[in-house]
Amino acid sequence: MSSPLPMLLQEKATACQKCGECCRKYYISVLPDELEREAKFFKLSQEKFIQIYCQLFLQVMPLQQGDHPLAIHSSAIPKKIWSVLQKNGISSNYVMLLPMLGFKKKEFCVFFDPKLYLCTMHTVKPAQCSIFPFMAGEKNVDFAKAYDFCELASIASPTRYTHAQADLQKVKMARYFDSVAKKGMENVWSALPQEGIIIYQGKSISPITRSELLELLQLAREKETN
Ligand code: SF4
């Protein structure tokens, strides 16, 4: 049976207005299997692909309880980072750390061609780009309202297929974070960028280095073994 993915891309190719707003607004993260496919597409080793195109993303979320292996108590967070989080309105007891690899970005995602208004890796782009704007697994989201900048959201509706893809993506993300918690970030990826950003509520709030991020994860892990 042929994969339904080309059908989705075809649907999007006709309905998406190619305005590039999604490639401008969002920080796009990538999963290990997606990165492998994308590096092959550009005929690069994964290490080289990471070095040229990727940065670290540390997405943070306030939490009241810290029973997840990637959660850290606020008192364990180094002062410099905790003060950035506080300035951005985080005052919870715990913070969930969601470390990812994602694409570099200035005005647009590094893979967006602003002259042609096209994704330069359209056929192998990450699932979150292929499914956009129908990412939310919930069934009753008003996509036209939630993504009012996106023409596709107002002229198309999520299908059973896009719901299934969004659900699958959630499962894959959960598996990825489990494996980061068990093995450590440096053992999940073949290489890690030296630099990255902390992301809160979809916005970059601070730069972060590889060693700062790994130290934070180590501190969260120590809580697990104490
Ligand atoms: S990977 Fe392609 S579709 Fe996704 S944000 Fe970047 S340019 Fe846009």
Ligand code: SF4
């Ligand atoms: S914002 Fe919507 S219409 Fe514009 S490029 Fe992205 S998916 Fe297509």
